[in-house]
Structure formats: structure tokens, C-alpha cells
Amino acid sequence: MNALVTENVEKKFANHLALDNVSISVPKGSVFGLLGPNGAGKTTLIRIINQITAPDKGKVFINGEKISSKHIKNIGYLPEERGLYKKMKVGEQALYLSQLKGLSKQETLKRLKYWFEKFEIQSWWDKKVEELSKGMQQKVQFIITILHKPELLIFDEPFSGFDPINTQILKEEILNLRNQGATIIFSTHNMASVEEICDHIALINKSKKIIEGPINEIRNNYASDIYEICFDGYFNKLESTLTSDYKILDINETMQKTKMKIEVLNKNIKPNDLITKMIEFGNINSFNKHLPSMNDIFIKLVGETNSQTE
Amino acid sequence: MxxxxxxxxxxxxxxxxxxxxxxxxxxxxxxxxxxxxAPALLMQLEDDEFKKIAVIDETGVFSESLISTKHIEFYDFSAKYLNQETFEYDLTKATDDLKDSDYYALLYIPSNAVFNAKGSVILYSYKQPNIGIKMHIAHGLEKKVKDIKFQVTADDLDINQEQISEILRVANSEIQVVTNIIDDKGEIKESxxxxxxxxxxxxxxxxxxxxxxxxxxxxxxxxxxxxxxxxxxxxxxxxxxxxxxxxxxxxxxxxxxxxxxxxxxxxxxxxxxxxxxxxxxxxxxxxxxxxxxxxxxxxxxxxxxxxxxxxxxxxxxxxxxxxxxxxxxxxxxxxxxxxxxxxxxxxxxxxxxxxxxxxxxxxxxxxxxxxxxxxxxxxxxxxxxxxxxxxxxxxxxxxxxxxxxxxxxxxxxxxxxxxxxxxxxxxxxxxxxxxxxxxxxxxxxxxxxxxxxxxxxxxxx
Known part of the structure; x- marks a missing residue:
């Protein structure tokens, strides 16, 4: 079951094609990373999902239904460029924005009380937003985004401007929401946090979707034959038997153990062949296939598509 | 909502x-x-202060037409500042004296005031005199000038003053145009x-x-x-x-x-x-x-x-x-x-x-x-x-x-x-x-x- 599906979405601005035939499927209950370099079209896609703009072509479905204004209350959106009314008090503002989402006043007050207590920020209620620091403002905005318990949450760079402690708190809250059944779309440039919390991703570059799928599958698909090995034995002897089919990328020798990265250049050689070779000279403590980081995949894919179009 | x-x-x-x-x-x-x-208020405030005004009258005919009120009083200093030898009035000395005196202003009426009155009468003062005083003086002098001119003209034309007054009264005919609007139904309304x-x-x-x-x-x-x-x-x-x-x-x-x-x-x-x-x-x-x-x-x-x-x-x-x-x-x-x-x-x-x-x-x-x-x-x-x-x-x-x-x-x-x-x-x-x-x-x-x-x-x- 998919919480959100976009089907061949296209959006044109004057002479510029912002989205070209973009189809993504966000599984229910997943944390879905929407990745792409600046200006790729992510924000436009997010705005289309939020019904801020409409696509020129293509369709968007939420829980299998074509999107309409009744879905607005099911979506929570934290835009990258965050902002609140500076002169308005925190409490009033939270109340106003939640009521705009269709929440009743009593219900809003009840939930706000819960979250303000949880984050220990009750004393901010009567403060004007401009009196708060940037991080504090973001915290308030985070609460406002999730207050109406949306089924679909869209976070655009949610961690920017937070210190490590608050980033951790926020990460936990996001995963909590996922565990309670919410689906989360997560747009960021921070690939480390993508690896950490996303289970699915889609990569958009130059208005087109390049790749989409479960993150582990993608990392496996893009893995080259590199192995991370911890070896306990006669490394010198091993090294002399390695032919040109192998390439040692990285080596780190300690007292007895040797940590190394070996790339297998010949496609016919299987990992087992390497292992057989190695056990002649010593013991293997660990043997892992090296998975490329999301960062590497991102750079590789974006670089490839860019050189194709040029 | x-x-x-x-x-x-x-x-x-x-x-x-x-x-x-x-x-x-x-x-x-x-x-x-x-x-x-404010305008009405200012009008009232102006009258409150009592003012003494010194007068040098070269013509010698205006002293009676400057009538003192409860706010303004006129004092004739013509004799004091007349130089007995040259028969000229020492205006410089008079303005100097005004400075330290308790007089509010000095009114100077030159000898040609009657027949060439425009701009020749001067009111010297160290403060901006209010409009009421100016008007009061002008009215007084105007009336006298008018009387003298009436007299001269009456003599020339060989008629008496009453006849002149009658002519003036007849000539002074103010006309007010009343505008009436006729609407679509033919009714007339004053606008x-x-x-x-x-x-x-x-x-x-x-x-x-x-x-x-x-x-x-x-x-x-x-x-x-x-x-x-x-x-x-x-x-x-x-x-x-x-x-x-x-x-x-x-x-x-x-x-x-x-x-x-x-x-x-x-x-x-x-x-x-x-x-x-x-x-x-x-x-x-x-x-x-x-x-x-x-x-x-x-x-x-x-x-x-x-x-x-x-x-x-x-x-x-x-x-x-x-x-x-x-x-x-x-x-x-x-x-x-x-x-x-x-x-x-x-x-x-x-x-x-x-x-x-x-x-x-x-x-x-x-x-x-x-x-x-x-x-x-x-x-x-x-x-x-x-x-x-x-x-x-x-x-x-x-x-x-x-x-x-x-x-x-x-x-x-x-x-x-x-x-x-x-x-x-x-x-x-x-x-x-x-x-x-x-x-x-x-x-x-x-x-x-x-x-x-x-x-x-x-x-x-």
C-alpha cells in the first residue's frame, strides 16, 4: 500500500521545465528520502503534493485517492525556508496555524499543552516569536507541523539550524511518528542522515527522476567488488600472490592485524576465491562487501546525468 | 469558523x-x-492682554479717531518727538524709547496718510502685533479718511454729507445668487x-x-x-x-x-x-x-x-x-x-x-x-x-x-x-x-x- 503516488507529473514554468514525467511511490509507513541537487525540482514536487501548485500533466494520489482539498488536513509540511509571524505570540500563532489546518480550538489547546510540556517550553507561550532564537523558532514550527496528526509528513531539511542534541531529539520524534503509522517524506542534502533514517529514496536531477527504491537495494546495486577485510596472518606473502586481478585500495597494519580494502577487478573472480587465497596465509577476522555511501551514489549519479545532458 | x-x-x-x-x-x-x-480659541485669547500704544501723528487729525477700548489704549506722543527747530519728527528716538517702555507698539502716521494712505502708516513693535490690533487701527483711520474725503468731495460737488451717505447706501447693493435645482419630477429645491x-x-x-x-x-x-x-x-x-x-x-x-x-x-x-x-x-x-x-x-x-x-x-x-x-x-x-x-x-x-x-x-x-x-x-x-x-x-x-x-x-x-x-x-x-x-x-x-x-x-x- 502506498501512502503517496505521483504519476507522470510534469510542471512547466514559462521556458523552464521544472518536473519532467516524475513518478514516485511512497510506501505507507516508510521514511522516504527525496534527494537531489539544488534546483532539481524537489520543492516544486513538494508544492504539488501540498496542492500549492497544480501539475500541468500527471496525477497525484494519496492513499489511492486523487488529491483534493480534503487531503490538506492529512498533510503536515515543514518547508525548508521556515518562518512564523515575528510579532505574534507563540501560543496564538500555534493556535491560528492549527485551526487553519482544520483542528478545533479545544483540541489544539490540548495537544499544544502536551507537546509544550514534552519539549519543556511552556514558558514560551506568551513570548513573541522574534524573542526566540532560531533553533527555538524551529522547534515551535516542528510542533505546529505535526500537531494535527497528519498521515503524511513532509520535512524539507528539518535539521538545519539545530544543535546535535536537538537534532537527536527531532530524529527520535520523527521515527516515533513513523512507528505510530505516519508516512514521512524527507528532503535533505545531508546524506549521512539519509542513511540513518530513510528506508526508501528517490533521486531527482534536472527535473527527472533518476532512481527510486529501498535504500539497501540501491546501495547493493551500486556496490562495486570491493571488500573490507580484517586479516590476521602473513600479509607480505599474501600481497605477493595477488595478481593484477586485484587492487589493494587501503591498508592499515597494526601489531598483528591488518585492515584492508581490496577491489576485485576481474568479474570472474568470486569472493570465495579471494577467501581461499587468504586462508593459506592466516585467519580472516571479518570479511564484508563494501557498500557505497549515499554520498558516493549521489555524486556518481548526478555527475553521470549531468555529463549526458551536456 | x-x-x-x-x-x-x-x-x-x-x-x-x-x-x-x-x-x-x-x-x-x-x-x-x-x-x-483652535481658530476660535485663538481669537478669544488675543483679546485678553491690555496694550498701550504710542502714537506719532504728523497730520494731527487722527487723535480722536483712534478710540481706546478695554484692551487697547492710545497715547499721543506727537509733541514729545517734534524737533522744534527742524519741525521734523524724530522717529529713531521714538523707536529707541519704545524698547524699554511698557508700550506695546508705536504707531506712526505720516503727513501724507490722508491722501496717499496705502502702506504709509507704520506700526512699530518688538513683538508680532496681532491681527485684531491692526484691524482696529485700520478701521479707525479708514473712517476718518473717509470722513475727510467725503467732506472734500461734498465741498467740490456742492452737496452735503447726508446726500453722499444716501448715494453710498444706494450704491452698496450686495447681491446673493440663490441656486435652485429642478429635479426630474419638476420639483424645485434650493441648493x-x-x-x-x-x-x-x-x-x-x-x-x-x-x-x-x-x-x-x-x-x-x-x-x-x-x-x-x-x-x-x-x-x-x-x-x-x-x-x-x-x-x-x-x-x-x-x-x-x-x-x-x-x-x-x-x-x-x-x-x-x-x-x-x-x-x-x-x-x-x-x-x-x-x-x-x-x-x-x-x-x-x-x-x-x-x-x-x-x-x-x-x-x-x-x-x-x-x-x-x-x-x-x-x-x-x-x-x-x-x-x-x-x-x-x-x-x-x-x-x-x-x-x-x-x-x-x-x-x-x-x-x-x-x-x-x-x-x-x-x-x-x-x-x-x-x-x-x-x-x-x-x-x-x-x-x-x-x-x-x-x-x-x-x-x-x-x-x-x-x-x-x-x-x-x-x-x-x-x-x-x-x-x-x-x-x-x-x-x-x-x-x-x-x-x-x-x-x-x-x-x-
Missing amino acids: SKIGLIIKREYSTRVKKKTFIIMTILGPILFAALMI HSEVAMIVGYISGFLIYMFVFMYGSQVMRGVIEEKTSRIVEVIVSSVKPFQLMMGKIIGVALVGITQFALWVVLTIGLVSIGQAIILKDFDPAKLNPNTTEIGSELSPNSLIPDEKAIEFEKIFQAVYSINYFVIIASFLFYFIGGYLLYGALFAMIGSAVDNEADTQQFMLPITLPMVLGLFVMLTAMQNPNGSLAYWFSIIPFTSPIVMMSRIPYGVPYIDLFISMALLVATFIFTTWFAGKVYRVGILMYGKKVNYKELWKWFRYKN
């Missing part, structure tokens, strides 16, 4: 609670009241152009002010939402058009509230002011001919009874105006004009990143508004001329120009066409502005020009 209702409520309550709103609401009526009461002019001017000007004041509040509000980036959160909950209309309507309600408070407070303040400060205030006093000083010296002026009748007439005129039509159409054009321009102000706000960039787009708003104001001034003199007619039909100027025509009486068909066009146009501008607005509020860091706005307008949703 509906979403647009929530937006209106927020726009209204945040503005009404602002300090500037409260200060403006209180200061406005105080200023208006001061403008209305009062002066009062109509004032009512028209004030209402036209108020509309002009209102549109600019509250229109730019809408614009600033939009810019605030755009620069603080909250707009993206809001438009994920409501349609941009709802947000724009909510703001325009909310600010309009603020304007109407402020205006209503101004009217109530001004009326309150003026009546309290009149009751306390001007217990014995008589509007007739404002006319220089009938001031306390003048009345003693100018028997030719209107007697108080006539003056009272005159005022009575003005009050009648004020009441005879068709207030229902004026107030109803004032409210209509007040709101209609604001709505027409309010959407355009919102559109400009959406197109720019900060207030400084608004200048380039303000011309299409300022130009018709200022034009309307100028045409209004002409229309007050010729309310049924073709200039006034067309500008009161064209929606971009009609709120101002039509208001200056209405007090004179406007055919209902004109009023209907003008109002219908205004409604049609504000629906159009709101629709147009809404389309530009929804794109503009999400555009940042772009140098925008009219071509760009047109492009935005044509974007599909």
Missing part, C-alpha cells in the same frame, strides 16, 4: 491591538478637534453650492486617504508574510486567494473601525471642547466685521440679527443636503475604491522581496489616484462638465470624483453606471491580482518587471 474567517479575524485583531493603531485612533480626533476649535463643495471635497479626500493608508497596509502585510516565509506554510492549508482576500477584508474592517472611532471621538471632543472652552462662543465673532473692536467703529457692517439669519441659512443648507444618498454612496465608494486598489496593493506586495522594491510598481496606482484628486478640484467648480462626468464614471477615479459631484445632485443613471462599473472592475482587479499573487508569494530573489507579472498572470494554477 471558516478558514477565511480565521484569516480575517487574525488580520483584524493583530492590527487593532497594535500600539500605532491605538495612538492614531486617539490622536486623529484630537488633531481634527484642534483644527476646528447650496458652498456647502455641497465642502462636503464633496472632504468625502473625496477621505477616500483618497483611506485607499492609500490601508492599501499600503495590505501591501506591507503581504511583504511581511513573504519575507518571513510563513506564506508557504499558510498556503499549504488555504488557497492563496483566500489568504489575499482575508487580508484585504480584515484590513478594510480595521479601516472602517478606525474611521467610525474617529467620527465618534471627533464629534465628542468638539462638543466637549465647545462646552468647556467656548462657553460664550458665538460663531458671528469669527467674522472680523463684527468683532468686539470692529463693531464700535464700523456702523456700516451688518447688524447682528442679519448675521444670525445668514448662519441660520447655512445650517439649513447643511441639513438640506440629501444625507442618505451622500452617506450611502460615501460608504459604497469608500469600500469599492479600497477593494479595487487593495487587490492591486496585495499584488505588488507579492511581487517584491522588500518594501524598497515597490516603488517601480506604485505608479499605476498613484497616477489615477492623484489624477482623481485633481479632477475632483475641477469638478467642484463644474460638477456636470464632461471632465467631471467621465472621471466619475471611470472606475479608477470614480470613487474620488463622484463623491465631489454627489452633493450637487447626480442623476441616478450616472450613479448606477459608475457603481456598476466599479463593482465589475474590482472583481476584475481582484481576479487579476489573485492570479499574480499566487505565483508571486512563492518567488524569491527575482528582479521583477511588468513582463514578468504578465507571465505569472498567465501561469496555469
